[in-house]
Structures are given as C-alpha cells and as structure tokens.
Amino acid sequence: MLATASNGSDRGMTTGEPAAPVRRTWAEVHERARRMAGALDVAPGTAIAVLAAEPAVIAPAVQAAWLCGGSVTMLHQPTPRTDLAEWAEDTLRVLAMIDSHLVLLGSPFDALAAVLDQHGVPYKLLSELDAEPIAAPVPTPEDATALLQLTSGSTADPKAVRITHRNLMANAEGMRIAAALDPTSDVMVSWLPLFHDMGMVGFLTVPMLFGLELVKVTPVDFLSRPTLWADLITRHRGTITAAPNFAYAIVARRLASSSDAFDLSSLRLALNGAEPIDPAAVKSFVDAGARFGLRPESILAAYGMAETTLGVAFAPLFTGLSVDVVDADALEAKHRAVPTEGGRAFPLLGPPLEGLELRVVSDEGAVLGVRDVGELQIRGEAVTPGYLTVDGPLATQDAEGWLSTGDVGYIVEDGQVVVCGRRKDVIIMGGRNIYPTDVERAACSVEGVRPGNAVAVRLDAGTQRERFAVVLESKLAGDAEAEKDLVKQVTARVVDAVGLRPFAVVVQPPGTLPKTPSGKLRRSAAAGLV
Incomplete structure (x- = not known):
C-alpha cells in the first residue's frame, strides 16, 4: 500500500460527484482505515462481508479488513425491486459459504439492519467504526485470502473465487505494466459497482495500491x-x-x-x-x-x-x-x-x-x-487456487497449475488471444458451432429491440436435434401486429448472420430478461421464457 509513500499525500480519491464532491488523499483514506481497523476487533483470517454502496466508506473499510488480517467479500446489493425475503435467504447462504460472522453495513443499506437482526446476523455500522488506530498491520501470509469475489451466477447457488494477497499483487502488477500506469499523470474515472471484480480490483484496489488519482461514483449515479x-x-x-x-x-x-x-x-x-x-x-x-x-x-x-x-x-x-x-x-x-x-x-x-x-x-x-x-x-501467480461453494472448497487448477476458463477461443500468430464465446453456451447444430453473441448482435441490430437485451437460448442441449431460440426485450411487447413484424425482422437478420433459423423468437417487455447481480444476461435462465 502506497498510502504512506510520497504520492499518498498528494494523490487521492474524489467521491460524491456531482452534488457534493469530496476529495481525500490516499494518506487520509489510510488513516481512516487504521481507525476502522482499531474498532473491528477481529481475529486474523476472519471473512468480513461488506454491504455498502458509497466508495468513500468502502475504500477505508477494505483497507481496515486487510490491516486486521481479514478477507473482504462484497455482498450483492438489493435493488428497489428486490424481494428482501429472498435477498436475506441468498445472503445467509453466502455468509455460511464463506464462513463469515460479520457484516459491515453502510449507506444506503443501513435500513437492512432490521433484516439482519431478524436472522441473527452480526453486523457493525461503517459510520460507527471509529477507535484508536491499529498500531500496526497484522502480519499476513501472501497465500492468505484477500478477496472472496462472488461470481455472477445464480444467487441461489453462490460461488466465490478465492483471491490471495499473492494473486492480487501479481495481477495488479501485470495490469500496471500492460496499461503503463503513471501515478504522476493518470486520473482514473469510474462508476463501476464495487461488488464486481472490475470495479473492486481495477478501479479501487489498483489506484489505492499504486497511488493513482481516482474519481469514483456509483452505478446509480451513472444510470440516472x-x-x-x-x-x-x-x-x-x-x-x-x-x-x-x-x-x-x-x-x-x-x-x-x-x-x-x-x-x-x-x-x-x-x-x-x-x-x-x-x-x-x-x-x-x-x-x-x-x-x-x-x-x-x-x-x-x-x-x-x-x-x-x-x-x-x-x-x-x-x-x-x-x-x-x-x-x-x-x-x-x-x-x-x-x-x-x-x-x-x-x-x-x-x-x-x-x-x-x-x-x-x-x-x-x-x-x-x-x-x-x-x-x-x-x-x-494471479490464478485463484480455488472456489468456495455451498458444498465446500473446490480446486481450480490441475496438477500442472492450469485453470480451464470455460471460454472457447484461439491464439493468433503474434500471441494475441481471441475469445469466441463461452463453451457451455455454444449452440451445436449440424456439426457446426454457433456462438450466441453472433445471434444476439444480429437481433439487436433490428430497430425496436432494446440494445444489449437479446439472448440466444440453447434448447435440447447435447441432443442430436439441438435448437436455439431468441428472447428479446422491446417496448413493442404486447402489440400483436408490431410483435409479429419484429419477430419477422429478427428472424431474417439472424438467418443472414448465422445461416440458421431460430426455433422461436420471443418478445418480452423491458426488464424481463434474467440478469446477474452485475447486469450480465443469464442465457440458461432465459430458457424458461421460451
């Protein structure tokens, strides 16, 4: 952590834009983290869950957990449309999976304290974490867990990627080199959610580690x-x-x-x-x-x-x-x-x-x-040693240290990688591999289809008569004639793109398609709409 280095006192993080921007140097963030750590009083190795949205409090909370020798898990956040009873069940499942007995609760989720109380989940309010600063960081092995990153799968069947301090530092250094990060001139700007790896690692941990200037707002700010x-x-x-x-x-x-x-x-x-x-x-x-x-x-x-x-x-x-x-x-x-x-x-x-x-x-x-x-x-060195699942730990690497990504792709002559799609999503018809993204981009090119809200659904997977359907969102849903025309246009565009006719094209109103907590379409879950 470079908070105490020379750029820690002049580089920092701006939050609260655009209504009430506040800038804190990384040294100030670190000092706040030391006081939070002094109030935590947890044993080394404790899995600490965080439920908050404001970057200004999440940044020192993450540091505080690490100063105490603990790990951090950013919990999935409920939205205004979330069923809180279901959210509580899913969250309890996650907490049990990561063996966490402490949730750090911050704005705007303070009101969920009653839900946690109801289920007997111990928590501390981030706003009240303030005590005598921790004297020194708890010595922590490089292979101790730093992050437990929840994956984007079903919240009812959670899985967490275990990221060690060694993994974290190795990948941060690799990205620093590849992106030619320069603390003297670079300014990072992001609204990405901190419960997603790109937001948490790329646009919070990396600038904290290397002392880069950061401007951080929330996804709600961006979407508004x-x-x-x-x-x-x-x-x-x-x-x-x-x-x-x-x-x-x-x-x-x-x-x-x-x-x-x-x-x-x-x-x-x-x-x-x-x-x-x-x-x-x-x-x-x-x-x-x-x-x-x-x-x-x-x-x-x-x-x-x-x-x-x-x-x-x-x-x-x-x-x-x-x-x-x-x-x-x-x-x-x-x-x-x-x-x-x-x-x-x-x-x-x-x-x-x-x-x-x-x-x-x-x-x-x-x-x-x-x-x-x-x-x-x-x-x-950046590759996780394993997952935590509801059925226990699951190793990710083979005997030689290789991790199978589940992605289909190839390498070109100069060593660059190309990704074609996810192995489990590839549609196999007549001996051909059809990639869902081709179908989805064709569908989204039709006027009336919500951009980014079409999904190719694999039907009868693994059989000799495998088929696919297209499920899409449109404001035209419910207008029979408009729907009929839209289906005709999408079908034609898909046939032009991949040479195959979808078994069905299903038009749904906006907000219908199932998505992960980070906003990605869930192809397998969308099959239930066909």
Whole structure:
C-alpha cells in the first residue's frame, strides 16, 4: 500500500460527484482505515462481508479488513425491486459459504439492519467504526485470502473465487505494466459497482495500491445521468476509464444528441473487457465521441475474469479496437480460425499479462496450435487456487497449475488471444458451432429491440436435434401486429448472420430478461421464457 509513500499525500480519491464532491488523499483514506481497523476487533483470517454502496466508506473499510488480517467479500446489493425475503435467504447462504460472522453495513443499506437482526446476523455500522488506530498491520501470509469475489451466477447457488494477497499483487502488477500506469499523470474515472471484480480490483484496489488519482461514483449515479461519465472525464481530465458494452452504447446515443461541451481528449485508455466485446458498440462510442476529442486509439480491448483476480490479457496500447476476420464455415465446422475477407470479426485481446501463461486445448485435452479453436486455459501467480461453494472448497487448477476458463477461443500468430464465446453456451447444430453473441448482435441490430437485451437460448442441449431460440426485450411487447413484424425482422437478420433459423423468437417487455447481480444476461435462465 502506497498510502504512506510520497504520492499518498498528494494523490487521492474524489467521491460524491456531482452534488457534493469530496476529495481525500490516499494518506487520509489510510488513516481512516487504521481507525476502522482499531474498532473491528477481529481475529486474523476472519471473512468480513461488506454491504455498502458509497466508495468513500468502502475504500477505508477494505483497507481496515486487510490491516486486521481479514478477507473482504462484497455482498450483492438489493435493488428497489428486490424481494428482501429472498435477498436475506441468498445472503445467509453466502455468509455460511464463506464462513463469515460479520457484516459491515453502510449507506444506503443501513435500513437492512432490521433484516439482519431478524436472522441473527452480526453486523457493525461503517459510520460507527471509529477507535484508536491499529498500531500496526497484522502480519499476513501472501497465500492468505484477500478477496472472496462472488461470481455472477445464480444467487441461489453462490460461488466465490478465492483471491490471495499473492494473486492480487501479481495481477495488479501485470495490469500496471500492460496499461503503463503513471501515478504522476493518470486520473482514473469510474462508476463501476464495487461488488464486481472490475470495479473492486481495477478501479479501487489498483489506484489505492499504486497511488493513482481516482474519481469514483456509483452505478446509480451513472444510470440516472449517463452523460455524467463524460462530464467527469471532462472536468477531472480523466485518462483511464472502463465499462461493459451496454454502457458504451448508452453513452454513444447520449453524446450523439448532446449539446454539452464535453472534452474527452485527455482519455488515453477506455477499457472494454467485462464480457465479449461488441465492435458495433465500440464503433458507436468512438464515432459519437469524435467531436468531443475522443481518440479511436484510446479504446483498449481486454480479456479478464475473476479467476485471475481481474486481467488476463490487454491489447497493445494505443492500437484501438483491432479485429481478426476469419472464415465462418471453417470456424464452425473445422474449429479453425482461417483469415479471410468479409468473414466473422473477433476483437484481438492482446497477449497474456506478465506472469500469466495461456494455451488452447481440444476436448480431449491435447494442446492445440496457432489458430486452432478450443478451450482456453491459463496459469500463473494471479490464478485463484480455488472456489468456495455451498458444498465446500473446490480446486481450480490441475496438477500442472492450469485453470480451464470455460471460454472457447484461439491464439493468433503474434500471441494475441481471441475469445469466441463461452463453451457451455455454444449452440451445436449440424456439426457446426454457433456462438450466441453472433445471434444476439444480429437481433439487436433490428430497430425496436432494446440494445444489449437479446439472448440466444440453447434448447435440447447435447441432443442430436439441438435448437436455439431468441428472447428479446422491446417496448413493442404486447402489440400483436408490431410483435409479429419484429419477430419477422429478427428472424431474417439472424438467418443472414448465422445461416440458421431460430426455433422461436420471443418478445418480452423491458426488464424481463434474467440478469446477474452485475447486469450480465443469464442465457440458461432465459430458457424458461421460451
């Protein structure tokens, strides 16, 4: 932690934008953490759960847990539409799984204290954690748990990725090198949720570790006014930011019609890597941002997952979004990525970060060569040693230290990795591998379909007559004639894209599609809507 280094006293974190911005240096955050740690009174190794939304209190709370030798788990946050009884059941399941007997509760979830009381869950209010500062950090082994990162699966069947201090430092260092982070000039701007690995590690832990300037707001702030993101970059001269596809698509639309005088010329890295990158969303953001000084080369395509703490691969800096165009038939039938013109385009995601190795293996476990398509495996110091599940610990690495990612992809000649999709989501029809993202992007290109809210659903998985359906959200839902026309257009667009007709196209009203707590579509759960 660089809070006590020279840049700890002049670099810091701004929160509370735009209504009541407050800036605290990292040294001030650390001092607050020492007082919180003094009030915690927990044994080393304690699993500490945190339920809060405000970055200003989460940052010192995380440090306080580590100062005491504990680990941190950011709990999934209920929304106004959440059934609190179900949320309480899911949360109790998570707390039992990670063996946690302490929740740190902060705004705006203080009102949930009554729910925790009802279920006998011990908690402390973050606002009341204040005591004599801890004298010194509790000595903690490098292989002790630092983070228990809840995965984006079903909250009813939780799983946590165990991230050690060794994992965390190795991945942070790899990202520092790949992104050429500079504490003297970089300003990170983010609204990403802190219960997600990109928000927690990339845009809180990394700037705390290396003493980078950070401007941090909440997802609610962003969703309430998406152009706040551009405004913060403008006013704080932000150099680094990140977001998933849907956010770039939303902001692109707002920028295209905005009369505000934004200035995005300071941005050197706009990272996209939380899910399969949508080139169309990136292009719309680049096009809309051009008149505000956004440079196309600032786009940074990346590949990441919680199992490596955060980052796996970063594209070379200042190259923008580069794609690899391959023959669709060879990809689907022969599992080979053969370069061609006018074929399938996949973003190039860069080589593995320093300290990580990546390879491609067949279904039989054979190591494949350049442009052979198979499952991606990774190993290195940043890779988690295992999961915590409701059925107990689960190892992630084989005898040689390799972790199977569940992603299908390949490696190109210069060592960059390409991800085609999730292995469990691939639709197999007539011996061809159909990737859901191709179907979903085709559906979303039809006017009337909510951007980013179409899902390809695999039906009869593993049978000889495997099929797929498309479930999408639209404001036209309920209008029989409009729905009929929309289904016809989506079907045609999907057939054009993949050469196959969906078994069904189901139109649902906005807000219907099942999503993970971090906002990703849940394909398997959407099958129940067909």
